[in-house]
Amino acid sequence: MAATVLTLIARRLLAAIPILLIVSALLFCVLRALPVDPAAMSLPPNATIAEIEAKRREMGLDRPLPEQYVIWLRGALRGDFGHSIQFRRAAGALVAATLPATIQLAVAAMVLAGILGLGGGLLLFRVRGTVLEPVADLLSILLLSIPEFLWGLILLFVFGVALRVLPFTGEVAPDLPVPHLTGFILLDSLTIGRFDIFVSACQHLILPAAALGLAFSPTIMRILRSSLFDVYHEDYIQQARLRGLSERHVLLGHALKNASLPTLTLAGVQFGILFSGTLLVEVIYSYPGMGNLMVDAVRNADLPLIQAIGLTYCIVVLLINTAVDSLYVVLNPKLRVR
Amino acid sequence: MTFQLKRRALLQLAMGGAASLGAATPFASALAADDAATIGWPNDVPSWDPNQRFTPDAQPIFKAVYDQPLDQDPQLKLIPHLIKSWSQASDGLSMAIELRDDVTFHNGDKMTTEDFRYTFLERNKSGLKLDIANSMRKVQDIVIESPTKATMKFDSPAPTMPQWLAFLGSYVVSKKYIETQGLDNFLKNPVGTGPYKLAEYELNSRIVLERYDNYWGSKANIPRVTIQIIKDPSARVAAIQSGQVDCTVNVPVREVQRFEQESGFAAEINPITRVILIHARADLAFADKNVRLAAHHAIDKAALSKAFYGGAAVPLSVLATPGTPGYLTDFSFNYDPQLAKALLAKSDFSPANPVKIGFATTNGQFPNDYDIARAVVQMWKNVGIDADLQVIEYAKYFELNRGAKLPETTLYSWDNATGDPEIFSGYQLNPKMPFSPWKDEDIGNRVLALFNVADYDKRIAGYRDLERYAVENGASIPLLQSVVTIVRKKRLAYTKYANGWLLPQTLQWG
Numbered sequence: 007m008a009a010t011v012l013t014l015i016a017r018r019l020l021a022a023i024p025i026l027l028i029v030s031a032l033l034f035c036v037l038r039a040l041p042v043d044p045a046a047m048s049l050p051p052n053a054t055i056a057e058i059e060a061k062r063r064e065m066g067l068d069r070p071l072p073e074q075y076v077i078w079l080r081g082a083l084r085g086d087f088g089h090s091i092q093f094r095r096a097a098g099a100l101v102a103a104t105l106p107a108t109i110q111l112a113v114a115a116m117v118l119a120g121i122l123g124l125g126g127g128l129l130l131f132r133v134r135g136t137v138l139e140p141v142a143d144l145l146s147i148l149l150l151s152i153p154e155f156l157w158g159l160i161l162l163f164v165f166g167v168a169l170r171v172l173p174f175t176g177e178v179a180p181d182l183p184v185p186h187l188t189g190f191i192l193l194d195s196l197t198i199g200r201f202d203i204f205v206s207a208c209q210h211l212i213l214p215a216a217a218l219g220l221a222f223s224p225t226i227m228r229i230l231r232s233s234l235f236d237v238y239h240e241d242y243i244q245q246a247r248l249r250g251l252s253e254r255h256v257l258l259g260h261a262l263k264n265a266s267l268p269t270l271t272l273a274g275v276q277f278g279i280l281f282s283g284t285l286l287v288e289v290i291y292s293y294p295g296m297g298n299l300m301v302d303a304v305r306n307a308d309l310p311l312i313q314a315i316g317l318t319y320c321i322v323v324l325l326i327n328t329a330v331d332s333l334y335v336v337l338n339p340k341l342r343v344r
Numbered sequence: 345m346t347f348q349l350k351r352r353a354l355l356q357l358a359m360g361g362a363a364s365l366g367a368a369t370p371f372a373s374a375l376a377a378d379d380a381a382t383i384g385w386p387n388d389v390p391s392w393d394p395n396q397r398f399t400p401d402a403q404p405i406f407k408a409v410y411d412q413p414l415d416q417d418p419q420l421k422l423i424p425h426l427i428k429s430w431s432q433a434s435d436g437l438s439m440a441i442e443l444r445d446d447v448t449f450h451n452g453d454k455m456t457t458e459d460f461r462y463t464f465l466e467r468n469k470s471g472l473k474l475d476i477a478n479s480m481r482k483v484q485d486i487v488i489e490s491p492t493k494a495t496m497k498f499d500s501p502a503p504t505m506p507q508w509l510a511f512l513g514s515y516v517v518s519k520k521y522i523e524t525q526g527l528d529n530f531l532k533n534p535v536g537t538g539p540y541k542l543a544e545y546e547l548n549s550r551i552v553l554e555r556y557d558n559y560w561g562s563k564a565n566i567p568r569v570t571i572q573i574i575k576d577p578s579a580r581v582a583a584i585q586s587g588q589v590d591c592t593v594n595v596p597v598r599e600v601q602r603f604e605q606e607s608g609f610a611a612e613i614n615p616i617t618r619v620i621l622i623h624a625r626a627d628l629a630f631a632d633k634n635v636r637l638a639a640h641h642a643i644d645k646a647a648l649s650k651a652f653y654g655g656a657a658v659p660l661s662v663l664a665t666p667g668t669p670g671y672l673t674d675f676s677f678n679y680d681p682q683l684a685k686a687l688l689a690k691s692d693f694s695p696a697n698p699v700k701i702g703f704a705t706t707n708g709q710f711p712n713d714y715d716i717a718r719a720v721v722q723m724w725k726n727v728g729i730d731a732d733l734q735v736i737e738y739a740k741y742f743e744l745n746r747g748a749k750l751p752e753t754t755l756y757s758w759d760n761a762t763g764d765p766e767i768f769s770g771y772q773l774n775p776k777m778p779f780s781p782w783k784d785e786d787i788g789n790r791v792l793a794l795f796n797v798a799d800y801d802k803r804i805a806g807y808r809d810l811e812r813y814a815v816e817n818g819a820s821i822p823l824l825q826s827v828v829t830i831v832r833k834k835r836l837a838y839t840k841y842a843n844g845w846l847l848p849q850t851l852q853w854g
Contacts (some may be wrong), residue, residue, distance in 0.1 A: 046743040050475045053778075055746070091739075094391055095531070103547055159578065167586045175583050176549050180382045180570035184546055292574045294549030301575070302388075302548065305708070307739045 088310035106189030108295035118219030123226025274330025384592030436501030436798030616844035636818025670765025702751020
């Protein structure tokens, strides 16, 4: 099985190369089509036309678009994404500084979405045919219709302002230091043995992760329920019942395992969407991640930074899809045989 | 060996985890209550190089970590700071300065005229593209006479150099530290001479300041100040409401009015030295003076103030704010839609046959910018001006202006922390500067002449005349004096500055 999975990962990673090239080229062309001049914006307002022209030459902007792309790509392969116009620092360094916080948030949100989705899906399935079914249906549709930023505001006002039980600004309390080892504050705080920082970081993570998780869990719930409906028509479910297994055992021991495969595929796709959903949630909760940085970059038409962040999002989504596909092979014996 | 997690064990684990998370009160601070304060701030600093970017919102943070050669008191009067005394030559071509001899950087190095020369001359000449190069463009040389004495030499009269030394970006940095440690290290571990040291910095998240106990001036009252970057106005409101921050700025006016009614909070709407104006071009449809003046007469500024700033933003007739030297108390430009129609009629325009113009605005650059622009478009429509509203990014403004691509009118907000008229109308109407789209020889020459007047009284009188002349000719359309909103815990006092600064070093628990 390990060989099959490794082959799949290798194949996926190879396939990712042209995808990345296409996405980066598209991103590059779209950003270059915007009516902004990165050379002029890189200089102080009083820069002369001659200085701007010199900067344009230095940045390679006087060359044909394909050549500009090749220059950019060559830099990107060396980890040089250019300099942020707004921060006047290396765009790659800014992305590297903020990416761990976003990954941490997205993973926490996905775990939460998975738990809620699984629990909710099972519940929806269990109440089928009862008087509770329309109520549960309505509730799931209601949850589905609330986007992540609205959840962000609702949770902030309920748990942060009204009940005052959870903090909602930043990633740790103001009087605690932020350890800098890997950038993943939960991991770093445990590594240096600061449980107080770990607890504070968890508290600060709860609301933004819940906002994202709540927004994405209804889709998982509904897919799981419909998958369960499908597998319940399979013969092996009837056979399990005939063997005298309890309904609970049939559901959790047999149906759930098979119904989870399409749910897992969906969760993989959702994770990509969820990752981009961090943008607004990070701004609402002042979470120092890449989404927050992207909003700044867009507001300031900071093209090198937008490009670096855009490409990073693409890489992360491709990696997630590869991981999900591998997991799918692990869970589905039919694919291993093929 | 197999491990089975029983339901009871799982519950116990979950409860234990929840208890440990709940045990630490989320908003609790390990510090004594009066030893720390947290400010909810809307923007991060663009860089820790204080000379690099002119960003008004970052000035209070820079002023905590760095010092300026000259400072301003709360009424914006220029006062000595790192510079103990200064004297300008009568021709305006030089300025002798004497620095304090008791100033040290946070790393213990003494601040001298070498640092002053490095900051205001050498860095600008070294090819670094710093915004401060603009304000120091007349500096030809800085002749060092001793560690505390130097003379600034200018290539043309620089009567407003003292104001510039207290303006955006004018912060003394350490020559030795930057040259030995390198610029990148300086940006990561900045060293200034200000009342606070930078203790921690998390990009887009928080800035932790710790009191510098060897500070040469009055020590900061609160040993540790955390600036929490909260970009979303609703989140800033929630943060102050819930007690997660002790003070915050730039919250919506309606929220300020609500906080005014709540016990435990103090809320203020303070007019500041920032002008909201409409920049005009001197050509296209605005080549016609009737159209320009009609556009100005058609705007009900009091209504804009009431609608968007709770009536706290003062309607302006000139490009200066009340209390500053260039402000005219005896001149007003009236809201008169009938006169606007009459002026347009002279040029054969009417509501039925409107003059078409372009109107650019930002959306979210300053509070209610887009809404103000929409309201103005409606006011113009009523008199016969059909404005095509275009949203532009603030970052694009200079590029568009440089290429003469701005439309006839642009809504703009101009900050002038010094209050000096040169930095109001002098900059806004100077055709050689990148700020104004008004490119006209008549007004341009008047402005350029004022830049070389060394006598203070003559200079101010000249600007007062210029402001009136510019408005009467439709070259500038000032709208409102901008406001800053502050909500704080009642027990937390601060010093109010006329330019809206909220300085961490002035905070004090009562």
